[in-house]
Amino acid sequence: MTTDSWVEVNEDGGFGIENLPYGVFSRPGELPRIGAAIGEYVLDLAELSAAGLVEDRRYFASGSLNAFMVAGRAAWDANRARLVELLTDESYRAHVRPHLIPVAEVELLRPFEVADYVDFFSSEHHAANAGRMFRPQSDPLTPNWKHLPVAYHGRSGTVYRSGSPIIRPMGQRRTPGDPQPSYGPSLRLDFEAEVGFVAGVPSVAGHRVPAEAFRDHVFGFVLVNDWSARDLQAWESQPLGPFLGKSFATSISPWVVPVAALEAARVSPPVQDPVPLPYLRCEEPWGLDLHLEILINGQVAAHPRFASMYWTPPQQLAHATVNGAALRTGDLFASGTVSGPDREQRGCMLELSWNGQEPLELDDGTKRTFLEDGDTVTIRAQAPGSAGSRITFGEVTGTIHPALP
Amino acid sequence: MTTDSWVEVNEDGGFGIENLPYGVFSRPGELPRIGAAIGEYVLDLAELSAAGLVEDRRYFASGSLNAFMVAGRAAWDANRARLVELLTDESYRAHVRPHLIPVAEVELLRPFEVADYVDFFSSEHHAANAGRMFRPQSDPLTPNWKHLPVAYHGRSGTVYRSGSPIIRPMGQRRTPGDPQPSYGPSLRLDFEAEVGFVAGVPSVAGHRVPAEAFRDHVFGFVLVNDWSARDLQAWESQPLGPFLGKSFATSISPWVVPVAALEAARVSPPVQDPVPLPYLRCEEPWGLDLHLEILINGQVAAHPRFASMYWTPPQQLAHATVNGAALRTGDLFASGTVSGPDREQRGCMLELSWNGQEPLELDDGTKRTFLEDGDTVTIRAQAPGSAGSRITFGEVTGTIHPALP
Structure with a gap:
C-alpha cells in the first residue's frame, strides 16, 4: 500500500511506492540529473548517490537514463529495492527528506537518448479500421498481420519530451480526385496514443533476443x-x-515506469489464432492492463485499453531481433495506436472521425475531424500496481503550433 | 593534377590531392583517430593538429568524424585548403612526412556515428524493375514516384563498417503458394549498391532545409x-x-568523400517530367557522374552509373526535411539501389537474376540467383576530380556468414 512510505502520498495520484518511475529533471542553473517520482516529489538520485545512500556508479548525475539503463536487471532491481527501503524505513527519513523536491519546482526532460525508434501496428482494431478505410475492397487485415507484429522504423532524432511544441508539418499530398499533388500545411494532422518500451541492455549482432529474455x-x-x-x-x-507523415515529431512521457512495477498489470492477451511460429511464443502472459485516457484541450476524447493489443511487448522484441538486428541502449519500441473495439476506445482521430467523415464532438460542443492549431493533446495511463494499488504513467502532452512557411 | 603533391601518388589510385577523403583509423594499442587518405597513406590529422599544423579544436583526436562534421562548411573548406597546402608545398614536407602512415598498417573503422538512417528509392530503373516483378498487373512505378523521392527510415544501429561480417538473417517468409509462413534462414539474401551522404550541420525543428542549402x-x-x-x-x-528484411545490416565505406571534391563530377540529372513542386527544384545540376563497380568474389557482377539516378541528393535532403523534421549530425541518407537501364547496370541480385528466375553467370562460370554463404560483395566507385583527375570512393565490402540458429 502506498501508506507504507513515510512520504506523504496521495493514494489516487499513482506515484506511490509501488511505482517509482525514473526520469530526468532540471532546476534553473543546475545540470540535469536523474530522479524518481514519489507522491508529489522528485527524489534526487544524483544527490542521494553523492550522499552514499544508493550505489554510486555515476548512473544518476547524468542528463539521461542511458548509463543506468545499460547496467542491467540486477542493478535495476537492486536500486529499486534500495529506494523502497529508503522511502519506507522511518530511520532514513532525516537523511532522505532533504533530497525530495516538489515536482512543481522542476522541469521534466526527455528521460533517455533514443537510439533507434521502431513503431509497431499491434492493435487488431486499429489495423482493421485502417484497412477498412484505405483498402475497402480487401480484407481489413493484410495476410501477414496475424503471423507477425508488423512494424517499421521511425525517426529517432525527432522523439521529443512531453510538452515540446508540435509544429504542423508542411508537405506534399494528393487526395483521390486531385489531378496533381499539392503543397502546403498538413490538413489531416493526427495523434496516435501508444505505449512504448525502451531497451537498456544491448544484444549482439546476429543473435536474436527471445521473448523470455524481455x-x-x-x-x-x-x-x-x-x-x-x-x-x-x-x-x-x-x-x-x-x-x-510521421518523421516530424514523436512525443514521449517524462517518467519511465520500470518493468518490475508492472507485474500486477500483467494479464492474458487476446487469443492468438493462428498460433504464432515458435520464435514468437511466450509462456508468460504479457498483456498489460493499462487504461489510457486521451484528452483534447482537457476534454476526454477516448479511453483505449492496452489489454486489447494483439501482439505483446515480448513478442514485439522477439520479432524485432529475430533477424539478428542488434539492440542498443535507448532503442524505443512503440506499440502502434492503441485502439479497442468501441468508438470511445479508438486511439487516433483517423479512427475517431472515421477519416474525417464523422466529426468527433467534444464535451464543450466543439467538433474535430483532425487537429487544429492551438489544440493540446494529452495522453495518460494508469495500471494496477502491487498490493491493490494503482500506478500511473503520468502523461505526455503537446500543443499544435501553426506551420512555418 | 595529382603530381602537384610531394607525396608519391599513383595517378590511377584515385586518392590524389583532388580527393582527400576523411576517415577514422586505428593502430594496435592506439586510440582511434581521424585521418585523410593521400596516395597509399593515411595522413594522421590528430598528430598533425597536435603539432600545430592544422587548426586544433579537438576535431581529429576522436574516434568519429562527428565533431568535425558539426563544425560546418567554413571549417571544412578551411581544413581542406590547409591540407592541400601542406601536401603540395615542399617546405612542409619535413614536418608532415612523419605523420603519413601506410594505409596497409592501419585498420579503417566506421567513419562516423550514424544518427538516423534514411534510405531512398531514387533510381527509376530499380523502382520500375521492382514494380514489374512485384506488381505485374500495375504500372511499374507507383503514382507518387515521379512527384517525390520515395524513402523510409532504416535502422541506424546496424550500420557497420566495411568488412564487418554479414550474418545471414533468420526470419519469417511465405512465398506465394505456401499455405503458411515458415521460419528459417533467408533464402534470398541480396546486396544493394547505393551512394549515401551524411549531414554534418543540424537543422532546427519545424524549418525545412532547401535544396540550395545542401x-x-x-x-x-x-x-x-x-x-x-x-x-x-x-x-x-x-x-x-x-x-x-533490411534491419540486420547495412555497410558503409571507410572514406567520406567531401562534397567539395565532387564539383567536377556534377552533371545534369535526367529530365524530370512532370516538373517537381517548387520545394524540390534545384537550380544547380546535382546529378553525379559516379561509376560504380560491383564485385562478387572478385568478379565484376555489374557496373551501375549514378548519373542515371532520377532524384538528386539536394532534392532528397529538401524532401526529407520539408515537414520540419530536424537534421542531426551523422544523419545518413542513402540513394537506394543504383540501377541503370541495362542488365549489367543493375545494382542488386533481385534485378540481376530477375527475382531468381535468370541466374547471373560470373566470369569463373559459377552462377548466382541470390547470395550464398561465403560470398564476398565489394562495391567501388570513382568519379571525375578537378583538373582532369579521377577520384575514388574506395570500397565497401562484406562477406556472408551462415545464419545462427
Missing part, C-alpha cells in the same frame, strides 16, 4: 504520441511505408 | 551496401514497408 533487456515503459500527418502519409506510403 | 549541411559521401533479405521483405512489407 526482462533482461528492457528497462521500462513510457507513453508515446506518434504524431501523424495523414494526408502526407497516404500519398507517400507506397511502396515503402510511412516517412514524412 | 553544401551548408552535408559533409560528404560514402558507398553503402544496404543488405536485403528479399523473402523476409516481401512477406512483411504490407502495409508499413520494409523492416526485418
Whole structure:
C-alpha cells in the first residue's frame, strides 16, 4: 500500500511506492540529473548517490537514463529495492527528506537518448479500421498481420519530451480526385496514443533476443504520441511505408515506469489464432492492463485499453531481433495506436472521425475531424500496481503550433 | 593534377590531392583517430593538429568524424585548403612526412556515428524493375514516384563498417503458394549498391532545409551496401514497408568523400517530367557522374552509373526535411539501389537474376540467383576530380556468414 512510505502520498495520484518511475529533471542553473517520482516529489538520485545512500556508479548525475539503463536487471532491481527501503524505513527519513523536491519546482526532460525508434501496428482494431478505410475492397487485415507484429522504423532524432511544441508539418499530398499533388500545411494532422518500451541492455549482432529474455533487456515503459500527418502519409506510403507523415515529431512521457512495477498489470492477451511460429511464443502472459485516457484541450476524447493489443511487448522484441538486428541502449519500441473495439476506445482521430467523415464532438460542443492549431493533446495511463494499488504513467502532452512557411 | 603533391601518388589510385577523403583509423594499442587518405597513406590529422599544423579544436583526436562534421562548411573548406597546402608545398614536407602512415598498417573503422538512417528509392530503373516483378498487373512505378523521392527510415544501429561480417538473417517468409509462413534462414539474401551522404550541420525543428542549402549541411559521401533479405521483405512489407528484411545490416565505406571534391563530377540529372513542386527544384545540376563497380568474389557482377539516378541528393535532403523534421549530425541518407537501364547496370541480385528466375553467370562460370554463404560483395566507385583527375570512393565490402540458429 502506498501508506507504507513515510512520504506523504496521495493514494489516487499513482506515484506511490509501488511505482517509482525514473526520469530526468532540471532546476534553473543546475545540470540535469536523474530522479524518481514519489507522491508529489522528485527524489534526487544524483544527490542521494553523492550522499552514499544508493550505489554510486555515476548512473544518476547524468542528463539521461542511458548509463543506468545499460547496467542491467540486477542493478535495476537492486536500486529499486534500495529506494523502497529508503522511502519506507522511518530511520532514513532525516537523511532522505532533504533530497525530495516538489515536482512543481522542476522541469521534466526527455528521460533517455533514443537510439533507434521502431513503431509497431499491434492493435487488431486499429489495423482493421485502417484497412477498412484505405483498402475497402480487401480484407481489413493484410495476410501477414496475424503471423507477425508488423512494424517499421521511425525517426529517432525527432522523439521529443512531453510538452515540446508540435509544429504542423508542411508537405506534399494528393487526395483521390486531385489531378496533381499539392503543397502546403498538413490538413489531416493526427495523434496516435501508444505505449512504448525502451531497451537498456544491448544484444549482439546476429543473435536474436527471445521473448523470455524481455526482462533482461528492457528497462521500462513510457507513453508515446506518434504524431501523424495523414494526408502526407497516404500519398507517400507506397511502396515503402510511412516517412514524412510521421518523421516530424514523436512525443514521449517524462517518467519511465520500470518493468518490475508492472507485474500486477500483467494479464492474458487476446487469443492468438493462428498460433504464432515458435520464435514468437511466450509462456508468460504479457498483456498489460493499462487504461489510457486521451484528452483534447482537457476534454476526454477516448479511453483505449492496452489489454486489447494483439501482439505483446515480448513478442514485439522477439520479432524485432529475430533477424539478428542488434539492440542498443535507448532503442524505443512503440506499440502502434492503441485502439479497442468501441468508438470511445479508438486511439487516433483517423479512427475517431472515421477519416474525417464523422466529426468527433467534444464535451464543450466543439467538433474535430483532425487537429487544429492551438489544440493540446494529452495522453495518460494508469495500471494496477502491487498490493491493490494503482500506478500511473503520468502523461505526455503537446500543443499544435501553426506551420512555418 | 595529382603530381602537384610531394607525396608519391599513383595517378590511377584515385586518392590524389583532388580527393582527400576523411576517415577514422586505428593502430594496435592506439586510440582511434581521424585521418585523410593521400596516395597509399593515411595522413594522421590528430598528430598533425597536435603539432600545430592544422587548426586544433579537438576535431581529429576522436574516434568519429562527428565533431568535425558539426563544425560546418567554413571549417571544412578551411581544413581542406590547409591540407592541400601542406601536401603540395615542399617546405612542409619535413614536418608532415612523419605523420603519413601506410594505409596497409592501419585498420579503417566506421567513419562516423550514424544518427538516423534514411534510405531512398531514387533510381527509376530499380523502382520500375521492382514494380514489374512485384506488381505485374500495375504500372511499374507507383503514382507518387515521379512527384517525390520515395524513402523510409532504416535502422541506424546496424550500420557497420566495411568488412564487418554479414550474418545471414533468420526470419519469417511465405512465398506465394505456401499455405503458411515458415521460419528459417533467408533464402534470398541480396546486396544493394547505393551512394549515401551524411549531414554534418543540424537543422532546427519545424524549418525545412532547401535544396540550395545542401553544401551548408552535408559533409560528404560514402558507398553503402544496404543488405536485403528479399523473402523476409516481401512477406512483411504490407502495409508499413520494409523492416526485418533490411534491419540486420547495412555497410558503409571507410572514406567520406567531401562534397567539395565532387564539383567536377556534377552533371545534369535526367529530365524530370512532370516538373517537381517548387520545394524540390534545384537550380544547380546535382546529378553525379559516379561509376560504380560491383564485385562478387572478385568478379565484376555489374557496373551501375549514378548519373542515371532520377532524384538528386539536394532534392532528397529538401524532401526529407520539408515537414520540419530536424537534421542531426551523422544523419545518413542513402540513394537506394543504383540501377541503370541495362542488365549489367543493375545494382542488386533481385534485378540481376530477375527475382531468381535468370541466374547471373560470373566470369569463373559459377552462377548466382541470390547470395550464398561465403560470398564476398565489394562495391567501388570513382568519379571525375578537378583538373582532369579521377577520384575514388574506395570500397565497401562484406562477406556472408551462415545464419545462427
